[in-house]
Amino acid sequence: MVAMKAATARGGLGVFAAAWEICKKDVRIELRTREVLATAGVFAVVVGVLASMTYFVHPKYNRATAAGTIWIAVFFASVLSFSRIWQRERDESALTSLLVAPIARAAIFLGKALATFGIILLVELPLVALSMFLFAIDFTPPDSALRDPSAIQDPAYVHVLAFGALMVMGTAALALIGTLFGVMTVRTRARDLVLAIVLFPLLSPVLVCGVAGTRNAFETQPFDDYRGFLALMGLFVFVGLTIGVALFGALIDE
Numbered sequence: 001m002v003a004m005k006a007a008t009a010r011g012g013l014g015v016f017a018a019a020w021e022i023c024k025k026d027v028r029i030e031l032r033t034r035e036v037l038a039t040a041g042v043f044a045v046v047v048g049v050l051a052s053m054t055y056f057v058h059p060k061y062n063r064a065t066a067a068g069t070i071w072i073a074v075f076f077a078s079v080l081s082f083s084r085i086w087q088r089e090r091d092e093s094a095l096t097s098l099l100v101a102p103i104a105r106a107a108i109f110l111g112k113a114l115a116t117f118g119i120i121l122l123v124e125l126p127l128v129a130l131s132m133f134l135f136a137i138d139f140t141p142p143d144s145a146l147r148d149p150s151a152i153q154d155p156a157y158v159h160v161l162a163f164g165a166l167m168v169m170g171t172a173a174l175a176l177i178g179t180l181f182g183v184m185t186v187r188t189r190a191r192d193l194v195l196a197i198v199l200f201p202l203l204s205p206v207l208v209c210g211v212a213g214t215r216n217a218f219e220t221q222p223f224d225d226y227r228g229f230l231a232l233m234g235l236f237v238f239v240g241l242t243i244g245v246a247l248f249g250a251l252i253d254e
Contacts (some may be wrong), residue, residue: 022111105249176240
C-alpha cells in the first residue's frame with residue numbers, strides 16, 4: 001500500500017499497475033502468515049491421500065479417479081481461499097482504505113483475482129504431484145492402445161501440455177468467479193456458508209469441464225477428442241473476466 005500511495009501522489013496508478021500492487025500486497029501477507037496455504041493446502045493433500053486409499057481399486061480406473069480427486073480437492077480448497085482473502089480486507093477497515101484510494105474498481109478486482117490465482121496454484125502443486133504419484137499417472141497409453149499401435153495418435157507431451165493448460169485456465173476461472181462473488185459475502189456473518197451455496201452451481205460447469213478434460217488427458221485419448229474442453233475452459237475465463245470487470249464496482253459499492 002505504501003508503493004500505491006507514493007505512485008498516487010506522483011499522478012496516480014493505471015489499472016494494471018494498481019492491480020499488480022494489490023496482488024503483491026496479498027501475496028506478501030500470505031507468504032508471511034501462510035493462513036490459506038496451511039489450511040487449504042493441508043486440506044487438499046488430505047483429500048488426495050484419502051481418495052487414493054479409498055478408490056484405488058484397479059489400475060484401469062485410476063486415471064478417471066485421479067481427475068475427479070484433483071478437481072474436487074482444488075474446488076473446496078479454493079472456497080477456503082476466497083473466504084479468507086476477503087476476510088483480511090474486512091479486518092481493521094482495510095476494504096474501506098482500498099475503496100477510498102484513487103484507483104479503478106477494476107484494479108481491485110484484477111489484483112485480488114490475480115493474488116487468488118497465484119495462491120491456488122501454490123496449493124495445487126503438491127496436490128497434483130501427490131495424486132499423480134498415488135494413482136500412478138504417467139501419461140503412457142493404456143493397455144488397449146499398446147495392443148493397437150494405430151490407436152496412439154499424439155505424443156505424451158501433448159497430453160501433458162493439455163493437462164497443464166486445463167489446470168491453469170480452470171484455476172483462473174475459479175479465481176475470477178470466486179473473487180467476484182466473494183466480495184458479495186464479505187460483510188455477511190455466515191459468509192462461508194453463503195459463498196459455498198452461491199459458488200456450487202456457478203462453478204459446476206468449470207468442474208465438469210476440468211474433470212472430463214483431465215480424464216481424457218490422463219487416458220491419452222486423441223487430442224482432437226477433448227480439445228473442445230480447452231476451448232470451453234478458455235470461454236469460462238473470458239466470461240469470468242468480462243463479468244467481473246463489469247460488475248465488481250457495483251457489487252463492492254452496495
